[in-house]
Amino acid sequence: MELKSKEKTMAEVxxxxxxxxxSLRAFLMRYNAIIILVILCIIAxxxxxxxxxxxxIFTLLRQQVPYLIIAMGMLMVIITGGIDLSVxxxxxxxxxxxxxxxxxxxxSSGGWDTWAAIAIGVGVGALFGxxxxxxxxxxxxxxxIVTLAMMYAGEGIAYIITKGNTLMLDNKSGGYADLVGFSxxxxxLGIPYAVIFALVIVIIFYFVMRYTTFGxxxxxxxxxxxxxxxxxxxxxxxxxxxxxxxxxxxxxAGVIITARSGNASALTAGVDYNMSTIAGVVIGGASLMGGxxxxxxxxxxxxIIAVIGNIMNLIxxxxxxxxVVKAAVIILAVLLKSLxxxxxx
Amino acid sequence: MAESRAAxxxxxxxxxxxxxxxxxxxxxxxxxxDVQLQVLPGEIHALVGENGAGKSTLIRVLSGVHMPxxxxxxxxxxxVCFGDPKDGILAGVSVIYQEFALVQHLSVAENILLDxxxxxSFVNWKAMRKKAREFLENIxxxxxxxxxxxxxxxxxxxxxxxxxxxxxxxASVLVLDEPTAVMTNKEVxxxxxxxxxxKEQGVSIIYVSHRLDExxxxxxxxxxxxxxQYVTTVDKEAIDKNGLVSLMIGRDLSSFxxxxxxxxxxxxxxxxxxxxxxxxRDISFSVREGEILGLSGLxxxxxxxxxxxxxxxxxxxxxxxTLRGKRLHLGSTKEAYAxxxxxxxxxxxxxxxxxxxxxxQNITLSCLKTVSRAGWxxxxxxTPVVEKxxxxxxxxxxxxxxxxxxxxxxxxxxxxxxxxxxANSRVLFLDEPTRGVDVGAKIEIFKIxxxxxxxxxxxxxVSSEMTxxxxxCDRAVVIKEGRSxxxxxxxxxxxxxxxxxxxxVKTNGTEE
Numbered sequence: 001m002e003l004k005s006k007e008k009t010m011a012e013v014x015x016x017x018x019x020x021x022x023s024l025r026a027f028l029m030r031y032n033a034i035i036i037l038v039i040l041c042i043i044a045x046x047x048x049x050x051x052x053x054x055x056x057i058f059t060l061l062r063q064q065v066p067y068l069i070i071a072m073g074m075l076m077v078i079i080t081g082g083i084d085l086s087v088x089x090x091x092x093x094x095x096x097x098x099x100x101x102x103x104x105x106x107x108s109s110g111g112w113d114t115w116a117a118i119a120i121g122v123g124v125g126a127l128f129g130x131x132x133x134x135x136x137x138x139x140x141x142x143x144x145i146v147t148l149a150m151m152y153a154g155e156g157i158a159y160i161i162t163k164g165n166t167l168m169l170d171n172k173s174g175g176y177a178d179l180v181g182f183s184x185x186x187x188x189l190g191i192p193y194a195v196i197f198a199l200v201i202v203i204i205f206y207f208v209m210r211y212t213t214f215g216x217x218x219x220x221x222x223x224x225x226x227x228x229x230x231x232x233x234x235x236x237x238x239x240x241x242x243x244x245x246x247x248x249x250x251x252x253a254g255v256i257i258t259a260r261s262g263n264a265s266a267l268t269a270g271v272d273y274n275m276s277t278i279a280g281v282v283i284g285g286a287s288l289m290g291g292x293x294x295x296x297x298x299x300x301x302x303x304i305i306a307v308i309g310n311i312m313n314l315i316x317x318x319x320x321x322x323x324v325v326k327a328a329v330i331i332l333a334v335l336l337k338s339l340x341x342x343x344x345x
Numbered sequence: 346m347a348e349s350r351a352a353x354x355x356x357x358x359x360x361x362x363x364x365x366x367x368x369x370x371x372x373x374x375x376x377x378x379d380v381q382l383q384v385l386p387g388e389i390h391a392l393v394g395e396n397g398a399g400k401s402t403l404i405r406v407l408s409g410v411h412m413p414x415x416x417x418x419x420x421x422x423x424x425v426c427f428g429d430p431k432d433g434i435l436a437g438v439s440v441i442y443q444e445f446a447l448v449q450h451l452s453v454a455e456n457i458l459l460d461x462x463x464x465x466s467f468v469n470w471k472a473m474r475k476k477a478r479e480f481l482e483n484i485x486x487x488x489x490x491x492x493x494x495x496x497x498x499x500x501x502x503x504x505x506x507x508x509x510x511x512x513x514x515x516a517s518v519l520v521l522d523e524p525t526a527v528m529t530n531k532e533v534x535x536x537x538x539x540x541x542x543x544k545e546q547g548v549s550i551i552y553v554s555h556r557l558d559e560x561x562x563x564x565x566x567x568x569x570x571x572x573x574q575y576v577t578t579v580d581k582e583a584i585d586k587n588g589l590v591s592l593m594i595g596r597d598l599s600s601f602x603x604x605x606x607x608x609x610x611x612x613x614x615x616x617x618x619x620x621x622x623x624x625x626r627d628i629s630f631s632v633r634e635g636e637i638l639g640l641s642g643l644x645x646x647x648x649x650x651x652x653x654x655x656x657x658x659x660x661x662x663x664x665x666x667t668l669r670g671k672r673l674h675l676g677s678t679k680e681a682y683a684x685x686x687x688x689x690x691x692x693x694x695x696x697x698x699x700x701x702x703x704x705x706q707n708i709t710l711s712c713l714k715t716v717s718r719a720g721w722x723x724x725x726x727x728t729p730v731v732e733k734x735x736x737x738x739x740x741x742x743x744x745x746x747x748x749x750x751x752x753x754x755x756x757x758x759x760x761x762x763x764x765x766x767x768a769n770s771r772v773l774f775l776d777e778p779t780r781g782v783d784v785g786a787k788i789e790i791f792k793i794x795x796x797x798x799x800x801x802x803x804x805x806x807v808s809s810e811m812t813x814x815x816x817x818c819d820r821a822v823v824i825k826e827g828r829s830x831x832x833x834x835x836x837x838x839x840x841x842x843x844x845x846x847x848x849x850v851k852t853n854g855t856e857e
Contacts, residue, residue, distance in 0.1 A: 212720045213713045220710060223699040230658065230690050230697075231711045231764055232682030328376050 033283055033300045037301040040307045048314040056310070058192060062183075062260075064306050065198040066091065068299065072205045072275040073246030074320045075298045078281050079209075080239060081290025082136065082143035084246045085274055087253075091153025092253025094121040094270035096158055099167040099264035102175045110174020117175060121258070122251035128154065129247015130240075148152035151274070158266035166265040169258075187338035194256060201252075204296060206295040218242060222290030276305050279330045280336035285337070304333065360419070361386045361549045362438075362518055363409065367416035369402055376402040377413075380575045382551075382568055384518070389540060389550045391560040391581075394570035395593055395844070396644050396809040400553050403570070404520050406418045407551075408440045409433035420518070439511030440520040447507055449496035453477060456495050457509050480509050485542055486535075501532030505539060512543075519543065520551040525559060526645055533646055537563055539696040555643050557586050557848055569593055586850055593839040594811070600818030603788065605795045607835075609819060610634030613669060613803040614686070614772050620663035621654030626827035628664075632772070632803045637794065638839075639818035640807045642847050647827040649691055652774050656681045657690055668772070682711060687770025690762055691777040691807070697761035698749045705731040707760050711768035734763035755786020762793060773797065775806045778811065791817060811840050823847050 044051040051057075077084045107113040107120075128150060135146045169176040185193045197249050210213035217238045220228045224333035228235045253273070258264045284301030286293025308329050312322045354744065362384040369377040377399045384390045405411045407418060409427025418425055420436055427433045433440075447456050448783050454477035455462075461473070477491045486505050488580050489498070492548050495506060504524055511519055521540075527531045540550055540563060552564055560567060561581060569576040569592045576592050584592075615631040624647040632638040640648045654661040657675030666673045668684055675681050678688055690696035699709050708731050716727040731745050738759045743750060749760055758778065765773065779787040794817065798804055814821050815838045823846035824829040831846035845851035 063787075211722055213722055214719045214720055216710075216713060216722060218705060220699055220702060220706070224695065227696050227699055228679050228710070230688060232688075232768060233710070234677065234679050289530045291699075301396050 026179055029062045030285070031297070033285060033297055033304060033333070036333060037300050037307065038281075038309070040304060042268040042308055044311045044314070047311060050314055051310065054190065055316070058186075058190065058195070060306060060310050061195045062192050064302060065194045066256050067273065067276055067280070067302050067306070069200045069249050069256065070145070070273050071280050071298050071302050072201060072295065073249035074277040075205075075281045075284075075286060075293050075295065076209070076218055076242045077143070077246050078222075078278070078286050078288060079218050079290060079293045080242050081225070081288075082239075082242075083147060083278070083288070084132065084243065085144070085147040086128060086132060086150035086154055086251050087246070087277060088271055088273040089151045089158065090125050090247055090250035091254040091257060092158045092266060092271075093128070093154050093161070093188060094125045095250040095257040095264045095268050096161050096254075096266065097121050097124045098179075098255050098258045099169055100161055101175070102169055108170060108173040110178050114175050114178040116161055118255050119221050119270045121255045122248060125247045125251020125254060126244060127247070128250070131243040132247060133240035133243030136243055137236045143243075151269075155266065155269040158269050162264070162265065162266045166263050166267075168263040170261060176262050179255075180262045183256070184261040194259075197256075201249075202295060202299055209295055214238065214241070219291060221345060222292075224291075277302065280305055283330065283333045283337075305330070359386070360384060361421055362551070363417075363419040363422070364407060365417050365419075366849060367403065367406055367418070368414045369406060369411060370414055373746060375573050377406070377573045380416075380570065380573070381578075382407075382575075383578070384413070384549045384551060385565075386517075386549055387544055388563045388566065389544055389552055391564035391567040392551055392570070393555070393560065393567060393589065393593060394554045394576075395811065396573075398570040398593070399573040400570055401522070402439060402573075404522065404551070404553065405435070405808045407518075408438050408520065409558040431601060434514055434516075437515055437517040438520070439514060439516035439518070439627050440522065441504065441507050441511065441524065442522050447495045447503060447510075449494070451495060452492050453481075453489060453495055453498070453506055454491040456506055457481075457491075457513060459510065460514065471602040475556060477509075480504075483510060484512070484539055486539065491519075494732060496745070499532060501528050501535050504528075508539065508543075516548065516856060518551065518558070523555070523645070524552075525554065525556060526538065532599045533559070550811045555848060557589065557850065560589075576685070590841065590844055590848065590850060594844055603792050603795055605799065607635065607819050608799065608801075609636045610801060614805075615667040616651075616655055616664065619651050619661065619666075619669075621650055621659055621661055622666065624650040624827055627655055628822075628827065628829045630805070630822040630829060631830075632805050634801045634803050636820065637798055637804045637806055637818045639821035640824060641811065641814045641821050641843050642824035644809055646824045647777055647845070648824050650827075651824070652688070652776060652805070652807065656686065656774065675850055682768050682770065685769060685771045687711075687773045688767035689758075689765055689773065689775045689778055691763055693754070693758055693781065698764070700750045701748055703746050704735075704740070704742055704749055704752070704760055706845060707749050708734050708745075708763045708767055711764050724833055734767060738763055739789065753782075753786065755782035757791065758782055758786070758790060759793070766797075771801075772803045773805070775804060777807055777809065779808070779810075811843050816845065825849055 049263055070091065074084055074087065098117050101117045101120045102108040107117045132150055134142045134147055135141045183191050187193065187196065209218065217233065221235050221238060225235050257268055280302035281293060281298050282288065282301070283304055284293065284297035286298070305326060309322060312325060348752055360383045364382045367377050367380045380399065380403055381390070382403060392403070394400050402411065406413045409430045409432050412428060425436055427436070448459070454474045455476045457480055464528055474491045478487065481487055481489050481491065489502055489505065495503060498506065500611050508519065524536060528536065544550060552560070554560055564581055566578055567582055567584070567589065568578045569589070571593060610633055612631050612633050617629045619625055619628045628647065628651045630638060630640070642648055650659065653659040654673070656667050657677050657680060666675070673684065681688065694700060699710070705727065709727050709771065712730065713722065716730055717723055734740070735742070735745060740756050740759045740763065742756065749757055752760065770826050780791050782790065794804060806818065818838065819835050821833045821838055821843065823833065831851065833842055
């Protein structure tokens with residue numbers, strides 16, 4: 001303690017420039033993702049004037065809605081020191097169940113029917129989340145294996161329900177109008193409803209993680225679970241709830257996915273929701289060991305990956321090379337982080 | 346000076362191990378000061394001393410885990426300087442620690458010849474098993490199945506395998522650290538048979554143990570350490586148990602324990618005939634309001650395990666816990682806290698605090714419900730709690746927003762204490778409350794504990810430092826091998842009394 005205060009006075013004695021340089025360095029360490037995102041945006045606007053167009057930016061934002069929602073759950077899971085690999089499959093099954101309940105169970109006439117279909121989709125996500133949470137928090141199984149298995153099972157279930165077909169909503173039904181209307185609708189400034197919805201969820205999670213006892217416990221569990229337990233707190237309950245929430249958020253994302261195009265298919269399980277949200281959370285500064293990570297930086301991380309994809313689309317790079325480039329950028333970003341933390345270790 | 350010249354002459358006297366003037370400090374704390382140890386070939390040499398006397402550090406210096414700050418280590422007359430345990434092993438020094446370095450999932454043969462894997466790409470199973478069998482037969486344990494999984498063997502046989510592994514490395518010096526701590530009598534016999542056989546073969550054995558019976562049975566000479574200093578080396582024949590015990594203790598009771606006038610009330614918590622796992626067999630004690638009860642005993646006697654079982658962290662296999670006349674069945678620390686029972690774990694960094702979280706979040710961790718409403722943490726309720734404990738316990742920090750990591754050990758411990766107190770606990774279990782903190786912080790922690798009991802808190806304190814038990818406690822229960830073997834009132838609290846109970850020289854007031 002004394003040592004620390006001594007250091008501080010030394011820093012104060014130094015010239016202003018010295019102190020500033022230190023804090024700039026700390027800033028870079030902590031928020032390097034923001035700088036990466038800014039640089040990427042500059043590169044993008046140089047490469048293609050289309051990047052800064054209103055259409056492109058809103059398209060980009062709208063595409064990221066399910067990613068952002070799933071990333072909030074992923075962030076919580078990763079802060080506890082766990083992982084949720086099942087998000088893509090859970091989102092797929094939820095998305096399919098929304099379409100399926102509208103088509104096969106007659107929930108297609110709009111209004112309350114639509115709400116019921118949404119509830120079914122989100123409920124399915126909650127079921128998966130609860131199962132993950134039970135196995136991981138209660139039975140103490142490793143999150144990696146549990147969610148890996150759940151990813152596999154979820155994809156299978158998605159194909160079983162759809163029999164491999166795409167479920168197309170009747171575009172004359174009320175349900176279709178509700179969902180697609182929500183997805184394509186915009187407010188006065190031309191901002192899509194879906195984007196505002198995602199923003200609301202992000203803001204809610206910002207407050208949950210910062211100001212609630214639950215958020216406090218999520219960080220505490222990831223920081224040192226045995227200390228939390230010995231402090232007289234049931235970490236199991238909180239851990240269960242974290243996985244449950246992740247499942248619910250995947251369910252919400254599933255609804256959005258169906259609403260975007262008015263159809264649902266098992267192919268959603270193969271979309272990069274896993275990869276992109278985990279990478280986004282980690283690029284945003286979270287540690288896979290748990291205890292670290294913030295909502296704002298996760299949003300930045302998700303957008304870093306999104307902008308990379310967007311740049312490559314604008315310069316007409318084919319989708320398979322895109323995957324390789326994305327992966328390379330992710331590795332680079334995490335490498336940067338591990339190098340900078342090693343220097344200070 | 347004269348002494349070091351004498352040393353130069355003596356080192357030619359045929360000592361296999363010759364350590365002289367060894368000094369070692371850790372972050373300013375003296376662990377060893379001018380310590381010596383000489384062991385002859387074919388000798389079983391006991392190394393004894395209280396907890397924290399420096400036995401383990403000395404062994405680690407010998408084996409190359411620690412570099413001495415000064416002093417000389419000679420092996421067979423040659424000065425050596427190990428920077429790494431591997432160097433020690435190559436020079437023939439093998440240490441067998443309490444927690445074995447065996448690969449539990451592999452077979453006996455694989456473990457014995459583990460080193461062979463380093464330079465071979467393929468395994469010749471037949472040859473390996475044959476070689477392992479020969480090694481075991483050589484030391485009289487041909488009955489151990491070389492294909493058995495090591496994890497399935499008894500502790501004694503695991504030890505034999507470990508020793509056998511050391512012998513494949515041509516060990517001429519074998520160090521055993523509390524080898525019999527978890528063995529049955531029969532297993533101890535097997536081990537002794539092996540040790541005597543090795544002694545015949547000329548191996549030097551350094552035997553670290555608290556068990557005086559065993560020391561007098563198989564050791565030739567005994568070196569005594571105290572507070573990191575060398576006391577003496579004696580022949581077994583020249584001393585008896587009581588003489589040895591008095592060599593190990595007898596330092597001045599430090600005057601730094603703050604004075605306190607005990608004001609003791611009713612019995613608050615009673616634990617009777619506590620049984621849990623293999624470590625806790627029959628422990629009973631009770632603590633009263635305004636009282637500090639010490640749980641004393643050697644490291645590994647089962648004190649921590651007993652507390653954990655009482656609090657419901659580990660399974661309680663038997664016995665009763667009563668709180669203010671009502672029987673308690675605690676399933677977790679959550680329930681313990683709900684009954685106003687607080688716990689300060691012994692391992693501060695891994696169990697006591699959240700190192701990488703801010704101080705204020707640590708302090709209110711156990712009482713978040715009381716500073717929040719509908720799940721929302723209320724700054725206006727949280728801040729006063731945090732400020733109260735920072736000022737009451739004098740936690741020295743620039744800001745409560747700093748991570749606990751940034752604090753000194755003593756201040757980290759105060760944060761852990763604050764966390765426990767903030768949950769409104771009235772019965773406190775403190776497990777090694779001053780471990781790893783400097784002397785100044787120790788005194789502050791003692792003052793905090795004194796202040797708490799003066800406010801009618803009940804405190805149960807586990808400490809391996811006898812001076813602490815004697816200086817702080819109103820009463821102490823001594824625990825030996827999972828059993829409470831004696832209770833000492835304040836005026837009976839002396840090192841001699843405690844150590845006699847702890848080492849089994851005395852039981853329930855009768856001398857052997």
